[in-house]
Amino acid sequence: MDFVVLDTEGKPELSELAIVDSHGRVIYEGLSRDHPNNSSHLPNLKSLKILLEEFSNIVQGKKIVCHYAEHDIEVLKSSFRKAGLKFPNLEFDCTCIRAKNSWLGLESYSLEYLSKYFNLRVNNRYFIRDMAHSARYDAEFTYYLYRKLMIDQLKDQPNPFSGSRVDTPFQNHPDYFDTYHQQFVTLESILKDIKLDPNHQSKGAVVIGEPGSGKTHLMMRLAQARLSSNRLLFIRQPNHPSSVLYHIYSRILESLVERVGSFTQLDYLIINSFHKIVANLSNLTQKDQDIIKALKDDNINALGGEGTYTKLVYWQQIQKRINEWWVKNYSAGGFAPSILKGIVNYCSYTKPELKDLATRWLAGQALSDEEVEKVGLPNWREELSLEAFSLEAISVLGKLSTLDEPLIIIFDQLEGLGLPHNKEILENFGETIKEIFTHVPNSLIILNMFPERWEDFKTKFNNSITDRLSQYQIHLQRPQEE
Numbered sequence: 469m470d471f472v473v474l475d476t477e478g479k480p481e482l483s484e485l486a487i488v489d490s491h492g493r494v495i496y497e498g499l500s501r502d503h504p505n506n507s508s509h510l511p512n513l514k515s516l517k518i519l520l521e522e523f524s525n526i527v528q529g530k531k532i533v534c535h536y537a538e539h540d541i542e543v544l545k546s547s548f549r550k551a552g553l554k555f556p557n558l559e560f561d562c563t564c565i566r567a568k569n570s571w572l573g574l575e576s577y578s579l580e581y582l583s584k585y586f587n588l589r590v591n592n593r594y595f596i597r598d599m600a601h602s603a604r605y606d607a608e609f610t611y612y613l614y615r616k617l618m619i620d621q622l623k624d625q626p627n628p629f630s631g632s633r634v635d636t637p638f639q640n641h642p643d644y645f646d647t648y649h650q651q652f653v654t655l656e657s658i659l660k661d662i663k664l665d666p667n668h669q670s671k672g673a674v675v676i677g678e679p680g681s682g683k684t685h686l687m688m689r690l691a692q693a694r695l696s697s698n699r700l701l702f703i704r705q706p707n708h709p710s711s712v713l714y715h716i717y718s719r720i721l722e723s724l725v726e727r728v729g730s731f732t733q734l735d736y737l738i739i740n741s742f743h744k745i746v747a748n749l750s751n752l753t754q755k756d757q758d759i760i761k762a763l764k765d766d767n768i769n770a771l772g773g774e775g776t777y778t779k780l781v782y783w784q785q786i787q788k789r790i791n792e793w794w795v796k797n798y799s800a801g802g803f804a805p806s807i808l809k810g811i812v813n814y815c816s817y818t819k820p821e822l823k824d825l826a827t828r829w830l831a832g833q834a835l836s837d838e839e840v841e842k843v844g845l846p847n848w849r850e851e852l853s854l855e856a857f858s859l860e861a862i863s864v865l866g867k868l869s870t871l872d873e874p875l876i877i878i879f880d881q882l883e884g885l886g887l888p889h890n891k892e893i894l895e896n897f898g899e900t901i902k903e904i905f906t907h908v909p910n911s912l913i914i915l916n917m918f919p920e921r922w923e924d925f926k927t928k929f930n931n932s933i934t935d936r937l938s939q940y941q942i943h944l945q946r947p948q949e950e
Contacts, residue, residue: 486603537562637691677944717858866908
């Protein structure tokens with residue numbers, strides 16, 4: 469929150485006030501013409517009413533910092549009453565109280581003592597008692613005292629600008645929300661636009677910044693803000709030209725099995741999708757109602773223990789409802805119905821061993837006869853085209869997400885694609901992104917890029933790719949060292 473530092477003189481009503489902004493600049497000084505101690509030859513004389521109206525306009529929406537704030541509040545309230553004005557709703561902070569809480573056992577907490585104790589100077593001069601009780605003078609020293617308090621407080625907090633590198637959005641590093649706040653708001657607004665679009669058309673955004681400017685850090689902030697509602701998928705650079713789609717889908721699966729509280733992202737995708745499907749049904753069965761109650765409480769375990777008949781029946785009902793919705797809205801052909809069954813089976817398991825087998829199956833891997841029997845899924849044929857399978861699987865996830873919230877698909881660490889020996893991978897990557905935009909709805913597709921690499925990519929991709937990717941260009945300027 470923005471703040472100003474204030475000092476008032478006078479009692480019971482105001483004779484003088486001064487305001488210092490958050491950069492230490494005196495932005496206002498005024499004296500009350502109505503106060504008996506102020507002679508007519510003094511500068512900045514104003515009526516008490518005008519003085520208070522100008523004060524109110526300056527401090528609106530800001531925190532007001534004072535030393536002995538109780539005194540300043542009392543003077544201001546008395547002055548507003550005398551001027552016939554309503555006292556505004558203001559937020560105050562007191563450096564005297566903060567100092568007593570932060571620095572125990574000092575002899576005094578006066579401005580004079582604290583400024584000398586902590587070597588605080590204004591215009592290279594220590595606090596001089598004879599100059600005290602000038603509003604400007606006291607406000608300037610209060611500013612430096614407040615800054616000292618804030619710096620000492622920050623020393624006890626994790627440093628968001630330390631050298632710790634954010635490698636994935638699922639990590640948890642210190643953050644400072646004022647940095648790139650507008651860029652973060654832009655990403656959130658794009659998600660809102662996608663959700664409100666009746667066609668759920670996917671949109672693209674390129675986040676452009678120099679190395680170390682905080683692109684992945686911003687993605688971490690997005691994850692922390694949105695993982696409770698959206699599914700966030702994180703993909704690093706592909707490394708083989710003939711398996712770009714499969715690489716992307718494999719990394720998506722890795723993201724989907726990341727835990728968010730009690731469940732994985734994939735669990736939440738199915739839970740929320742089932743809620744939406746049955747909400748539009750008029751013929752709910754008792755099983756539907758039992759499932760809704762269990763899922764409403766985020767208590768999947770209420771659907772029965774591992775291996776029980778009760779659990780089998782409930783999860784068969786979930787699979788039935790999701791399959792009915794799919795066939796009604798899309799098609800019974802292709803890999804999609806099997807993929808949906810695999811996703812539901814994954815969510816029904818509590819044993820890590822079974823979840824792992826279901827994940828490998830969802831990745832298109834052939835399992836042994838014993839393994840497929842455990843998970844109750846048909847084995848994939850050896851001639852399975854992993855690229856075609858991967859595109860359909862990602863498309864299924866996008867279409868399922870229309871019952872949930874938009875997917876956030878983040879591509880990061882792509883710089884190596886610009887190297888000469890990766891030319892074919894880059895070309896295939898561009899075509900793959902185009903396919904994802906075409907076949908995968910309800911998604912915000914983000915590319916994190918160095919500025920020069922993005923310029924290079926634009927020369928190698930055709931306009932149909934770059935236009936979709938760069939519907940939004942979000943630039944990060946590395947914060948100054950200060």
